[in-house]
Amino acid sequence: MNQELLDAVAAYARAHANRDGLALTSIPGLRMMCLDQPGDKLESTYRPLVCLVLQGEKHLLAGRQEKLCAEGQAIIVSADLPVTGQVVSASRERPYIALAIELDMALLSELADQMRKNRPSPPDPAATLLVQDVDAAILDCARRLMHLVAHPEAVAILHPGLMRELHFWLLNGAHGGQLRASMAPEAHPVRLNRAVALLRLSYRQKLRVEELAGAASMSLSAFHKHFKDYTSLTPVQYQKRLRLIEARRLMLYEGVTANKAAYEVGYESSSQFTREYARLFGAPPRRDARRPATVAAPELAA
Numbered sequence: 292m293n294q295e296l297l298d299a300v301a302a303y304a305r306a307h308a309n310r311d312g313l314a315l316t317s318i319p320g321l322r323m324m325c326l327d328q329p330g331d332k333l334e335s336t337y338r339p340l341v342c343l344v345l346q347g348e349k350h351l352l353a354g355r356q357e358k359l360c361a362e363g364q365a366i367i368v369s370a371d372l373p374v375t376g377q378v379v380s381a382s383r384e385r386p387y388i389a390l391a392i393e394l395d396m397a398l399l400s401e402l403a404d405q406m407r408k409n410r411p412s413p414p415d416p417a418a419t420l421l422v423q424d425v426d427a428a429i430l431d432c433a434r435r436l437m438h439l440v441a442h443p444e445a446v447a448i449l450h451p452g453l454m455r456e457l458h459f460w461l462l463n464g465a466h467g468g469q470l471r472a473s474m475a476p477e478a479h480p481v482r483l484n485r486a487v488a489l490l491r492l493s494y495r496q497k498l499r500v501e502e503l504a505g506a507a508s509m510s511l512s513a514f515h516k517h518f519k520d521y522t523s524l525t526p527v528q529y530q531k532r533l534r535l536i537e538a539r540r541l542m543l544y545e546g547v548t549a550n551k552a553a554y555e556v557g558y559e560s561s562s563q564f565t566r567e568y569a570r571l572f573g574a575p576p577r578r579d580a581r582r583p584a585t586v587a588a589p590e591l592a593a
Contacts, residue, residue, distance in 0.1 A: 320393030330378040339394040347387030348380035354523020370419040403474035423465040432457040495557035549576035
């Protein structure tokens with residue numbers, strides 16, 4: 292593991308982390324995590340990302356996909372996924388330290404299209420939660436991205452090239468074949484991503500599954516099957532997860548009341564909101580509404 296990168300991430304995260312251990316940066320899509328003890332299970336919806344675990348271990352569960360990501364490994368999330376994550380190895384002496392970088396799916400698709408011309412890809416993959424050892428090329432990209440944190444004047448010029456390089460190395464790595472296949476224009480992941488994007492935009496509104504199926508260019512029956520295979524949830528369950536996670540964010544990080552949070556995310560019944568919130572998070576919403584608000588937490592986890 293690159294000690295320079297580990298030290299830089301640890302120093303920045305300790306100085307800027309919120310109470311959950313998550314630190315934002317001025318670099319688009321770049322986040323860090325530092326925890327000095329094992330954490331609780333955290334329900335969230337991951338956007339596509341690569342997360343480098345520099346120290347410690349994290350357990351992740353996304354539907355039927357279960358992974359343990361250890362020090363020196365990377366988690367690749369290739370879809371908008373509901374994930375249960377838990378830091379399982381961390382201490383004051385050896386805290387959990389990770390660096391997460393949000394992926395640009397348009398860039399990934401562009402590069403995958405170029406690379407497919409020169410090499411075959413495996414069949415359309417179902418796996419969307421991948422773990423691999425971090426190679427030197429990806430570590431080097433991460434180190435240079437971290438260097439930009441202290442040089443904001445260089446971001447506009449250097450960041451696009453670094454991200455292009457990072458995406459190339461991911462497509463060329465241990466799971467590159469799966470990633471390239473998932474980016475094929477008519478592959479199920481590409482089509483389902485259109486439906487997920489629409490659902491993210493309209494999750495506060497009444498769900499219209501026919502519109503989602505149309506966005507994915509699938510029949511209703513095919514859409515239901517492939518959507519659940521892809522995300523581990525039905526469209527209704529996915530919408531509910533988005534609503535509840537956003538409601539929790541509003542209460543924890545913007546200090547809104549439970550009733551206002553329920554209304555803001557589209558619930559018409561406060562009792563239904565309370566019941567479903569407690570089922571997902573293990574406690575009623577009033578527990579989180581009473582906590583003092585802190586710096587906003589992004590969806591992108593590490």
